[in-house]
Amino acid sequence: MTKKYYDIGLKSVSCAGSVDGLMLTMEVTQHYVNKGKKPIELIYTFPIGFKATLLDVSGDIAGVPFNGSVKANEAAEQEYEETIEKSNSAFKLELNRSGLLTGRLGNLGVNQEATIRIKYAEPLSVIKNRIRLSLPFLIDNEMY
Numbered sequence: 001m002t003k004k005y006y007d008i009g010l011k012s013v014s015c016a017g018s019v020d021g022l023m024l025t026m027e028v029t030q031h032y033v034n035k036g037k038k039p040i041e042l043i044y045t046f047p048i049g050f051k052a053t054l055l056d057v058s059g060d061i062a063g064v065p066f067n068g069s070v071k072a073n074e075a076a077e078q079e080y081e082e083t084i085e086k087s088n089s090a091f092k093l094e095l096n097r098s099g100l101l102t103g104r105l106g107n108l109g110v111n112q113e114a115t116i117r118i119k120y121a122e123p124l125s126v127i128k129n130r131i132r133l134s135l136p137f138l139i140d141n142e143m144y
Contacts, residue, residue, distance in 0.1 A: 009033060012030075019131075022126070033113045039087075042105040045100050046101055053122070061091065077092070
């Protein structure tokens with residue numbers, strides 16, 4: 001079987017966090033760029049801890065800043081699709097039943113860049129008198 005690799009548009013990921021007592025506050029910054037020849041939609045899934053609470057979503061798409069807001073799934077999906085149909089860029093983040101976050105960055109234009117910041121808090125575990133901190137990430141751009 002021949003494997004095909006695609007440029008998924010992900011340029012970088014960085015994490016910055018702080019610990020206050022047994023509470024971790026983490027901000028994950030994802031930077032995307034469309035190096036292709038037509039607008040793209042990026043759909044990706046990533047985990048956060050089982051006990052994590054999403055605090056904020058913000059960023060900029062093609063230099064235009066945005067701040068996330070909580071909406072019912074149907075309303076959020078409708079707004080996302082209407083924005084894409086108007087040839088504008090949009091971002092939607094959804095918490096799946098499995099506890100994974102799925103991000104959709106739609107209509108990122110040719111040579112446009114986007115930065116997405118996701119902030120969450122999570123209680124830390126103490127195991128054998130040590131604090132355990134884990135960052136669950138997986139990046140896989142292999143397509144079959």
